[in-house]
Amino acid sequence: MKVLLVNSSPNADGCTNRALVEVAKSLNEEGIETTIYHIKEQVKDCTGCAACRKIGKCVINDEVNTFVELAKDYDGFVFGSPVYYAHPSGRLLSFMDRVFYSSSNTFAYKPACAVVSARRGGTTASLDVIMKHFMINKMPVISSSYWNMVHGNKAEQVEEDLEGLQTMRILGKNMAWILKCIKSGKKEGIEIPRIEDKIWTNFIR
Numbered sequence: 001m002k003v004l005l006v007n008s009s010p011n012a013d014g015c016t017n018r019a020l021v022e023v024a025k026s027l028n029e030e031g032i033e034t035t036i037y038h039i040k041e042q043v044k045d046c047t048g049c050a051a052c053r054k055i056g057k058c059v060i061n062d063e064v065n066t067f068v069e070l071a072k073d074y075d076g077f078v079f080g081s082p083v084y085y086a087h088p089s090g091r092l093l094s095f096m097d098r099v100f101y102s103s104s105n106t107f108a109y110k111p112a113c114a115v116v117s118a119r120r121g122g123t124t125a126s127l128d129v130i131m132k133h134f135m136i137n138k139m140p141v142i143s144s145s146y147w148n149m150v151h152g153n154k155a156e157q158v159e160e161d162l163e164g165l166q167t168m169r170i171l172g173k174n175m176a177w178i179l180k181c182i183k184s185g186k187k188e189g190i191e192i193p194r195i196e197d198k199i200w201t202n203f204i205r
Contacts, residue, residue: 002076003034003175004034004035004037004074004077005078005080006077006079007036007038008080008088009089016080018117019116020036020168022165025169026168026169032176032179041062057102058101058102064102071106079096081114081126082118083119086122088126108138109139113143113144115168116130116149144168146163150168
């Protein structure tokens with residue numbers, strides 16, 4: 001079993017990465033393989049063209065399509081972001097919007113969670129935004145013993161956030177437990193839910 005952890009911070013070795021490293025260590029202790037993926041490009045926004053529905057991938061041929069191909073081989077995901085003005089990084093939001101819109105089947109029914117890093121506030125609002133991608137895509141959302149956040153301006157300061165790092169470790173343990181439960185369920189012949197055909201409505205009369 002493998003988990004892909006995504007670092008959307010422009011600082012590859014900063015606070016967000018420190019949180020993800022702690023989650024990864026905890027997963028590794030449970031026998032789960034991990035990879036930390038750093039978003040390198042400034043990703044373009046989704047244009048809403050819906051061409052991906054026909055060709056099976058985003059028409060903007062950049063890092064998003066590369067990531068989706070990588071993600072097909074993973075069983076769970078952790079998306080991490082710094083907090084900017086009480087929201088996740090714009091880089092992550094553009095990335096996730098296109099990843100999930102163009103390739104939702106790659107992620108459906110695979111467990112996921114979000115982690116954020118901040119100097120002080122805006123963390124719970126940022127978590128909420130990230131997790132909406134999971135909830136609309138039939139993904140089990142993994143929790144911890146507190147909201148999934150660490151605090152600090154530098155990775156060295158995150159080391160002092162003992163509660164935050166503990167939250168990351170428990171998150172990793174919980175993710176490992178759910179992955180093992182899913183694996184056991186598959187062995188017992190438990191199938192994913194059969195989903196009704198989508199009913200589309202709007203508010204225009």
